[in-house]
Amino acid sequence: EHNIQIASALNFMPVSSILVVVKAAPRMDNVVNGIRKYAESLVDLEMDVVATLVTHMDTVTWTEKELLPLIAEELGMEKVIFSNLYISPGKLLQDIHSICTDPPYENFLRFFKINNNQLKIIRCANQAVESFKSMKREFDVVRKQ
Numbered sequence: 124e125h126n127i128q129i130a131s132a133l134n135f136m137p138v139s140s141i142l143v144v145v146k147a148a149p150r151m152d153n154v155v156n157g158i159r160k161y162a163e164s165l166v167d168l169e170m171d172v173v174a175t176l177v178t179h180m181d182t183v184t185w186t187e188k189e190l191l192p193l194i195a196e197e198l199g200m201e202k203v204i205f206s207n208l209y210i211s212p213g214k215l216l217q218d219i220h221s222i223c224t225d226p227p228y229e230n231f232l233r234f235f236k237i238n239n240n241q242l243k244i245i246r247c248a249n250q251a252v253e254s255f256k257s258m259k260r261e262f263d264v265v266r267k268q
Contacts, residue, residue, distance in 0.1 A: 139223040140174050140202075141165060147179040151190050155197050162198055174202035174222045181207035 143165075145157040158175050165173050175194065180187065187205045194200050202222040206215055 138172075140172055142174050142176050142204075142219065142222075144176045144178060147177050147183045149183060151185055151193055154190060155193050158194065158200070159198060162200065171202075173200065174204065175200055176204045176206060176219070178206045179208075180205045181209065 143158055143161045145154055145161075148154050148157070154177060162173055162175075177187075177190065187203075191203060194203055204215075204218045204222060
């Protein structure tokens with residue numbers, strides 16, 4: 124089900140970043156391994172596109188400054204956002220926007236497994252989107268006349 128949601132998001136419009144979300148754990152190694160688990164499936168992407176969000180920072184004793192070098196050293200990732208219970212939604216959104224890059228990324232099927240029935244749904248949705256775009260182009264042409 125998550126893959127369908129991801130596929131829909133990637134098909135909706137160009138994507139500038141993919142955010143790997145992990146929950147902070149008492150041991151920093153567990154956090155790095157959690158990031159690695161998902162980042163490895165995205166290894167074909169340029170690392171500029173992949174970023175990390177570490178949540179629940181208010182529940183651990185280590186700091187962001189302690190974790191950042193581990194992530195950079197072990198995974199080569201530098202775009203990391205931290206969140207805790209006391210961060211405002213606006214600040215979190217601002218942090219997420221700050222790590223977004225300009226180049227869009229497509230071709231989600233290289234990264235996400237989707238069964239045949241779900242592919243039919245995506246194909247159908249893509250056809251509907253293309254049909255709508257075509258109708259809008261035709262409408263715009265008639266409107267200009």
